[in-house]
Amino acid sequence: MATITTISESVGANRIVPTVAIPYPVGDPALESKEEPLREELVERAIKALKTDVEKPTIFKKG
């Protein structure tokens, strides 16, 4: 889970979930009460990525 996904690709990460920002990859303080659903979705997406077969570095976008 990283914000600069090109770096993830360059180090050979195969399942990449793009995140929000460098100081708060899994969160967004500006969202206040809506931060939790966003965080939940991101981590669920990471779990989904681990359940998915990939052949090369793959970015798991929302939706």
Next chain:
Amino acid sequence: MKKILYYVNQFFGQIGGEDQAHIAPVYKKEAVGPAMGFAKMLEGEAEIIGTLICGDNFFNEHNEEALAFIKDINEQEKPDIVVAGPAFNAGRYGVACAGVAEFFALEAGIPVVTGMYEENPGLEACRGISYVVPTTDSAGGMRKALPTMAKIAVKLAKGEEPVAEEDGFFLRGIRETVFSDKIGSERAVEMLLKRLRGEEFETELPMPEFDNVEPAHAIADMSKAVIALVTTGGIVPHGNPDHIQSASAQKWGKYDVSKLEMLKGDYETIHGGYDPVYANEFPDRVAPLDQLVHLKKEGAIGDVYKYFYTTTGTGTAVGNSRKFGQEIGKELKEAGVDGVILTST
């Protein structure tokens, strides 16, 4: 004429194979093995004064003793250039060549030429301090490697500076100031024009090569899977008990989080490369333990691995990062962890 000292292992030193890998170093005042072919390529600029032969196991297991011997030979013979290998993809031989390079290049100040396959574990240690020619992974590439190595040795003997692009050795990762008669913007525009015209152009800043890692299989049954949480975001228990560096990390830490619902309350960030306000307020924004605990309670994952692993990613050397990754990966694998969420800032 310049004097070259040659280093080989027991095999190329014609003493024997694996059964002789334990032999202590010996010195012969003649060219042995690859040094014989090498001697013929020196264009009268240098000569081989002798060959150091050491068993690969001996060099790695009795490193100090091996180096003490080599040091003595250096004092007796006072070579101008040292040539080691090529080691191809032989790991112990490559590490020994790197050890030889470290002594001569760093301590004795004598230039070292060697050759290795790109995946040889000795490469990282010596590419920055010696001239390492890329070779094939097996000794079949000897005929191609020796002339390239010899050409570099000849240049050194003549007092010339070998150049990676011309002389064909691994880039050393050394940045030097060079003067150009054109300023950067002119050179950039020239490069752009060449590109637009479809002409050849050469970048001044080659991009690093991408690592390729074979993807792990998908996790078949997530409801039974153990998931570990790892971060390079510098999240540590309050007070940073293991003194993990806030930049250029030299180590990583692991902490038992099996009794926690979230990192908030017990953890903070020591990362020196981003604004820490948001992570200190709520460290799970960087390492989402709370979400993993939640998924465990829901039964979506089997368990959260009891240890959380952490280090600082900013300014940390690639070599260290690789080492941390291998060490952490090994622990997680041995613990039977099925999947890892690695967050980076």
